[in-house]
Amino acid sequence: MGRSRTGFGLWTACFTAVWLTTAGLIAVALVGWAPAAGAGVPSAPVPVAAATSVQPVQPPSRYEAVRDEVVAKLNQSDPAQALALLQQIVNQHPDISRICHPIAHDLGHAALEKLGYDFKKAISYQDGVCGNGYLHGVVEHAVVHASDPERALHTLCAPEFDGSCLHGIGHGAMFVADMDLPKALAFCDWFRLPSQRTPCAEGVFMQNFEVDVPGVKNSTWLKASDPLYPCAQQAARYQSPCYYYAPQYYLSLHPDRYADGLAWCRTAGRGAVASCTMGMGSRTMKYNIDRVGFAEAQCATEGDWSLRDICVRGLTSYYMVHFNDPRAGTRLCAQLTAAADVASCKAAADAATGSRD
Numbered sequence: 001m002g003r004s005r006t007g008f009g010l011w012t013a014c015f016t017a018v019w020l021t022t023a024g025l026i027a028v029a030l031v032g033w034a035p036a037a038g039a040g041v042p043s044a045p046v047p048v049a050a051a052t053s054v055q056p057v058q059p060p061s062r063y064e065a066v067r068d069e070v071v072a073k074l075n076q077s078d079p080a081q082a083l084a085l086l087q088q089i090v091n092q093h094p095d096i097s098r099i100c101h102p103i104a105h106d107l108g109h110a111a112l113e114k115l116g117y118d119f120k121k122a123i124s125y126q127d128g129v130c131g132n133g134y135l136h137g138v139v140e141h142a143v144v145h146a147s148d149p150e151r152a153l154h155t156l157c158a159p160e161f162d163g164s165c166l167h168g169i170g171h172g173a174m175f176v177a178d179m180d181l182p183k184a185l186a187f188c189d190w191f192r193l194p195s196q197r198t199p200c201a202e203g204v205f206m207q208n209f210e211v212d213v214p215g216v217k218n219s220t221w222l223k224a225s226d227p228l229y230p231c232a233q234q235a236a237r238y239q240s241p242c243y244y245y246a247p248q249y250y251l252s253l254h255p256d257r258y259a260d261g262l263a264w265c266r267t268a269g270r271g272a273v274a275s276c277t278m279g280m281g282s283r284t285m286k287y288n289i290d291r292v293g294f295a296e297a298q299c300a301t302e303g304d305w306s307l308r309d310i311c312v313r314g315l316t317s318y319y320m321v322h323f324n325d326p327r328a329g330t331r332l333c334a335q336l337t338a339a340a341d342v343a344s345c346k347a348a349a350d351a352a353t354g355s356r357d
Helices: 008-021 023-031 048-053 062-076 079-092 094-098 100-114 119-123 129-144 149-155 163-176 181-189 194-209 236-253 258-265 273-286 292-300 305-323 328-335 339-351
Strands: none
Touching: 062 079, 062 100, 079 094, 079 100, 079 129, 094 100, 100 119, 100 129, 119 129, 129 149, 129 163, 129 305, 149 163, 149 181, 163 181, 163 194, 181 194, 194 236, 236 258, 236 273, 258 273, 258 292, 258 305, 273 292, 273 305, 292 305, 292 328, 292 339, 305 328, 305 339, 328 339
């Protein structure tokens, strides 16, 4: 399922038929469940001709398995129950937090379609699960499927122009622009206030650095040889959000290399190291939400105390996003061991008025 493609409902209906016949494979792909004793055993061997002419059904990826499970719940009930199921899955399998934000986007797409593209009704179900991914997905899908997408980019979030809604606008701008980064940022330029342009740009750069999501086209504004690209080429007002999300791409190229990633952030230009370090701290927490001690240890590899402080602030920022609770910061601080890290965590938690996924 592509985020910018039409016909989600038809696709889901077709895939559901496959889902019902391959549930055992999907369950194994998702959590390693074993089939019931004696279930699914053929009563006769498959003819050789059939075995050589029919390709085996491949189980979906873990991303697809979780996505299709929550979309199936949506189709059976409503967005609230689907979001509750997604939260349950993340709680039971914390490593799903690595991929749950784009899954929540897809759930937002499906909900908007199920509700007949009633935008206000769809966002009434908004939930902070997975960094407000559901809201972002509803917004971007509404933009892409609007009769005038460019106008929708500037009107859907009015009059409040809430930051999370504008973040979704940024994602949507990338789809409207067919993953053309400069064109997408031009839509953000329309907003006059920095408090509106910045969250829009954050959505743009998060989408730019998000790669290999099933059914979604990768941006061409990426260089594996230089994961910081194209941040240095951006206008000054957009460099900070670019460097903040660049670690997302770095970690897709170097999975679990968090300490190396912090060293890599030091190669960013002057004034950019802090944004990159904050982003690396955020990604470290996102990908290790159930391993607080491990996440803290990654920040501890940073020998510069000022950058270690920033890294811990990144951990705290994402922890609060993940649990959608301002008190989550206090809970995280209680789990840290180094006194300096606890102080950094408390400062970040006290200062937080909003956080980025």
